[in-house]
Amino acid sequence: VGVRLAAEGATVAACDLDGAAARETVRLLGGPGSDEGAPRGAHAAFQADVSEAGAVRRLLDQVQACFSRPPSVVVSCAGITRDEFLLHMSEDDWDRVIAVNLKGIFLVTQAAAQALVSSGCPGSIINISSIVGKVGNVGQTNYAASKAGVVGLTQTAARELGRHGIRCNSVLPGFIKTPMTQKVPQKVLDKVTGMIPMGHMGDPEDVADVVAFLASEDSGYITGASVEVTGGLFM
Numbered sequence: 001v002g003v004r005l006a007a008e009g010a011t012v013a014a015c016d017l018d019g020a021a022a023r024e025t026v027r028l029l030g031g032p033g034s035d036e037g038a039p040r041g042a043h044a045a046f047q048a049d050v051s052e053a054g055a056v057r058r059l060l061d062q063v064q065a066c067f068s069r070p071p072s073v074v075v076s077c078a079g080i081t082r083d084e085f086l087l088h089m090s091e092d093d094w095d096r097v098i099a100v101n102l103k104g105i106f107l108v109t110q111a112a113a114q115a116l117v118s119s120g121c122p123g124s125i126i127n128i129s130s131i132v133g134k135v136g137n138v139g140q141t142n143y144a145a146s147k148a149g150v151v152g153l154t155q156t157a158a159r160e161l162g163r164h165g166i167r168c169n170s171v172l173p174g175f176i177k178t179p180m181t182q183k184v185p186q187k188v189l190d191k192v193t194g195m196i197p198m199g200h201m202g203d204p205e206d207v208a209d210v211v212a213f214l215a216s217e218d219s220g221y222i223t224g225a226s227v228e229v230t231g232g233l234f235m
């Protein structure tokens with residue numbers, strides 16, 4: 001997503017729980033911003049745990065200090081899985097997935113919206129849900145609930161923030177080739193790939209293309225939408 005948005009001319013603030021991963025993303029983007037304390041206006045890397053309210057507040061403060069304005073596009077990608085059948089799922093596995101995938105998006109969306117509204121700037125907030133939030137999935141009561149919650153949160157934010165010129169949309173990817181899906185048992189991967197009308201898993205670029213559209217003025221009259229990027233899975 002960062003690479004695609006940079007290719008569209010964006011100056012990117014990449015943030016991750018894993019600061020090294022964020023710095024690696026910025027290195028992919030090129031430019032001097034790949035080290036801590038990047039010069040003003042260059043791409044920059046940040047570290048934060050999005051499930052922590054204080055960390056998110058500090059992140060938005062740091063981004064505004066670095067770029068002299070609130071972020072005009074905010075893409076919440078952070079997410080985890082702790083898969084287990086309902087009958088055996090631990091409370092901790094439930095709590096942690098909800099904390100990162102749903103509360104994390106609440107905290108980032110709220111902090112970004114507060115910064116944009118107080119500065120009178122328009123913006124586009126894009127939250128990454130999942131097709132699992134629409135149809136559920138075996139072994140993912142926690143993850144499915146978190147992703148369904150992302151859609152409801154985003155639709156409500158769209159209703160409240162439209163008057164401020166801030167659009168809020170959800171993206172619902174299907175099976176995408178990333179480290180997250182590398183943990184899926186092969187027999188499940190084989191099963192689901194056969195169910196995909198386009199016959200193959202998607203790539204991160206397929207999601208990034210839709211994010212770039214929702215970030216741009218080409219989607220200027222779209223808010224509250226849920227855009228599925230699934231190869232037709234569960235259409």
Ligand SMILES: CCCCCCCCCCCCCC(=O)CC(=O)SCCNC(=O)CCNC(=O)[C@H](O)C(C)(C)COP(=O)(O)OP(=O)(O)OC[C@H]1O[C@@H](n2cnc3c(N)ncnc32)[C@H](O)[C@@H]1OP(=O)(O)O
Nearest residue numbers: 083084085130132137138139174175180181185188191192
């Ligand atoms: C008929 C096939 C339908 C497949 C539908 C799958 C739809 C998934 C679309 C998801 C797209 C978006 C994904 C996303 O947002 C990113 C992610 O979340 S990636 C992670 C997705 N996670 C899963 O799909 C869960 C995978 N399952 C597991 O991790 C383990 O099975 C689990 C930890 C839940 C339990 O492990 P264990 O106790 O070792 O049991 P087994 O692994 O042996 O499984 C027992 C039995 O259950 C079947 N099964 C497991 N998961 C799924 C599943 N998701 N869909 C269908 N069936 C599943 C498994 O095949 C075994 O069946 P047997 O017939 O007994 O072999």
Ligand SMILES: NC(=O)C1=CN([C@@H]2O[C@H](COP(=O)(O)OP(=O)(O)OC[C@H]3O[C@@H](n4cnc5c(N)ncnc54)[C@H](O)[C@@H]3O)[C@@H](O)[C@H]2O)C=CC1
Nearest residue numbers: 016017049050077078079129130173174175176178179180
């Ligand atoms: N890969 C797939 O098939 C699908 C993924 N998604 C969603 O896409 C988003 C991106 O996931 P992937 O790139 O696939 O997985 P990934 O595991 O490769 O990336 C997730 C990133 O989130 C970061 N992260 C985890 N917890 C965090 C926290 N508390 N604070 C800040 N950062 C944190 C991780 O360090 C990692 O860099 C996630 O929200 C995921 O749920 C949705 C549908 C399908």
